[in-house]
Amino acid sequence: MTHTRASLAPLLGLVAGLLALGPALAPGFVLSYDMVFVPDPAVTSAMFGGTGGFPRQVPSDAVAAALSFVPYSQQFILLSIFVLAAWGVARLVPGPWPGKAAAAVFYVWNPYVAERLLLGHWALLLGYAGLPWVLHAVLRRRRLWAALLPAAIGGFAAMNLTLLVLVAGLVVLRGRGAVKAGLTFTAFALPWLIPSLLNASGTSTDPSGVDVFASRADTPFGTLGSLLSLGGIWNAETVPPGYGPFLPSVLLLALVCACLICLVRARTPLSRAALYAGAAGLALACTGITGPGRAALRALVEFQPVFGVLRDGQLYLGPLALAAALGLGRLASVRLLVPLAPALPVVPLLLLPGLAWGAFGSLKAVDFPDDWHAAQKIVNADPVDGLALSLPWGAYRRFEWNGGRAVMDPLPRMLARHVVWDDGFQVGDTELRNEDPLAVRASEILRNPGDLTAPLSAEGYRYVVISKDASADALRARLTAATLVLDGPTLLVFQLKHTG
Known part of the structure; x- marks a missing residue:
């Protein structure tokens, strides 16, 4: 691939980010659920997990505070998610450029990204953006530390999401490099791992959250069908406009299934690792939707509050989105679809128009x-x-x-x-x-x-x-x-x- 074409992947991510964020890029602060950026943030011990409660915003709040002197720092962070994610996926897809472009656009424009963005999980999405980089690094067994940086900034949820991809890659490699990878991952997890362990004795996590945060159906195909469509979030207010109706839902579900089948047929170390990680993420997402699964999760949370990270199962669908994106990249090279391949990057936008322009104004910067x-x-x-x-x-x-x-x-x-x-x-x-x-x-x-x-x-x-x-x-x-x-x-x- 020429240098010019290589630069198109981050450019695609930038364009998708501009189209998705829209009014959120105006001067001010975007405040949506867990996404809280403020003027002149105070540097306190809470940023480093020094107060009671589980350190969910460690170290992401500290990083946001450190960048707050830069104008439009929040907007820069949000746009960087789209750029890093699209760029990373395009590097993994072999073959002609249309396949790379289709994979890049799908990875940043899907229900998982939309719902997590509306829920304000920018720190988690940083880890999501780093997943393709981590998968590439672990399979090549080099520069894992650099690939882990976005997830390390994101904190506990981003790092746990990344762990699925890391372990899947090591399984494909049959454990080669596991010690070095494990030590590197642990070192980057210490900023939130240490305070979470120190606060464990004085912190309680309500096990009833297992039921509250369990995946929900946001399509006509039930909870499992919604998860396979990369949706299924517990909060109905964060479902993007136009996602639920039958036609876009069935087309999106069919597309994801076709992408996964195509990836299964590839039988490469990359495809196997992506599928393993995606299957693990889907299994975690499904745990809370069954009676026995909820009971097991509640018991774990009662035993140790740190297991509260498993309550929001839909969070772990990120690797499945990565697998589907890689599958779409390969689908573009199928002989029957080659004439249509240049149009494939537009398909995710047509199936999920509700993400455009800040989810039709749901994301907006204010003072x-x-x-x-x-x-x-x-x-x-x-x-x-x-x-x-x-x-x-x-x-x-x-x-x-x-x-x-x-x-x-x-x-x-x-x-x-x-x-x-x-x-x-x-x-x-x-x-x-x-x-x-x-x-x-x-x-x-x-x-x-x-x-x-x-x-x-x-x-x-x-x-x-x-x-x-x-x-x-x-x-x-x-x-x-x-x-x-x-x-x-x-x-x-x-x-x-x-x-x-």
């Missing part, structure tokens, strides 16, 4: 209101130690200034002190219990009637920050002994007179 900046300055300038409590009690917020889109509480990333927030989550009618011991205690205090000032002060709280919504007045009435230091259009900030 934080002025009183959020003011609250950040007030709290961070205070030299007196103490905790901050974020209210109302709830993990996800639907701010009017964010278009009503759900987003995880941004305050813990903005304030330079430990912010206690509701990390228990509520999904539908199921409320998961808190993981951080401080959040467990705060929840107990909030359930008791009466003024909150004295009990919060006794627990070491210095600030209470309330996002204005329907419950703000009731919460304000419970802080009569606290000093109101900011009354903005969207925020109330109270300072407590005494700390414990």
